[in-house]
Amino acid sequence: MTALGLGLATPVAAQSSVDWSGLAYLDYAYLLASDDAEAVGDNSFDYRRIYLTADARLDDAFRMRVRLEAKGSSTTGSGRPAPFVKDAWLRWDYSEAGHRAVLGVQPPPLFDVTEAVWGYRSLEKTVMDRVDARDSRDFGLRVDGPVAGPLSYGVMVANGNGVRPDPDGAPGKRVYGQLRLAPEGPFRATLGADVTADDALGAEGGTSVRVSALAGAVTEAFHGGVEVFSLRLDPDAVAETTSEGVGVSAFGAVAVSPWLELVARYDYVEADAGDAGADAHYALAAVAYQPSPAVRLMPNLVVTRLDGAAASVLGRFTVHVDF
Numbered sequence: 001m002t003a004l005g006l007g008l009a010t011p012v013a014a015q016s017s018v019d020w021s022g023l024a025y026l027d028y029a030y031l032l033a034s035d036d037a038e039a040v041g042d043n044s045f046d047y048r049r050i051y052l053t054a055d056a057r058l059d060d061a062f063r064m065r066v067r068l069e070a071k072g073s074s075t076t077g078s079g080r081p082a083p084f085v086k087d088a089w090l091r092w093d094y095s096e097a098g099h100r101a102v103l104g105v106q107p108p109p110l111f112d113v114t115e116a117v118w119g120y121r122s123l124e125k126t127v128m129d130r131v132d133a134r135d136s137r138d139f140g141l142r143v144d145g146p147v148a149g150p151l152s153y154g155v156m157v158a159n160g161n162g163v164r165p166d167p168d169g170a171p172g173k174r175v176y177g178q179l180r181l182a183p184e185g186p187f188r189a190t191l192g193a194d195v196t197a198d199d200a201l202g203a204e205g206g207t208s209v210r211v212s213a214l215a216g217a218v219t220e221a222f223h224g225g226v227e228v229f230s231l232r233l234d235p236d237a238v239a240e241t242t243s244e245g246v247g248v249s250a251f252g253a254v255a256v257s258p259w260l261e262l263v264a265r266y267d268y269v270e271a272d273a274g275d276a277g278a279d280a281h282y283a284l285a286a287v288a289y290q291p292s293p294a295v296r297l298m299p300n301l302v303v304t305r306l307d308g309a310a311a312s313v314l315g316r317f318t319v320h321v322d323f
Helices: 002-015 112-118
Strands: 017-033 043-057 062-070 084-092 100-106 138-148 151-158 174-181 187-196 208-218 222-233 243-257 260-269 280-292 295-306 312-322
Touching: 112 187, 112 208, 112 222, 138 174
Parallel strands: none
Antiparallel strands: 017 043, 017 312, 043 062, 062 084, 084 100, 100 138, 138 151, 151 174, 174 187, 187 208, 208 222, 222 243, 243 260, 260 280, 280 295, 295 312
């Protein structure tokens, strides 16, 4: 029976192909200013993110991705790196019209277009991801496809628990929806929302609602845009009053030459829309030098400030490597 099973499996396996790829963000950071005077001068080398990805094309209709991530801030109890599953999904292109379904740990329909317009996740996450308004991954079922002309949609039902499993099998789920506009030419726009049922937020309940919009452009000389979002958490047994906040991010990169770009960004996030506990300001400036298609060298400066506190200034040298 074993021999028969191997014999039957061989033709199927021979039809699939697996492509391996990787990505690394490497940093040297130096704290130039802080409201904690003793911390000024702290500096370190670190890897902010390392990916190892296997992409398998099973046949004309099915694809599979498994991606592991490791980062310096994620360690075991003994302080060693703790890799985790970043992506694990199966995609089915079930329609010649362009509709597809994806099941597993995957990006929700939130960040795809914004990250493409921003283009520098190696420097910083997009604003909703940066302030933990929403996770960059979720476990569930996503469906995408065209609507009409340059308009497309994305819908997903998921656990609302990031890459973490949902061992309790809570009945509450997070439902995402997004409309994307990408006509011929530079313009890009999205309008999206998601609702999290109370049981997905924990035993005490509560309902979370997010709405966001993006307007941007991508050309050979410039890419950038503006993204805004609103986050509302309705009363539950923990928070007796409704909390609601907004955030905005303006960003752009100008090409000085085919291998050099100047990058700038500013975020403002109200206290109830982020994780800082106060209204927060974030600014970034960078020079991106690309000596190779696979390598970017980026000296950058990051300034953060909470209302009522002194600014923190971090100098970094970031290397982005695709392999």
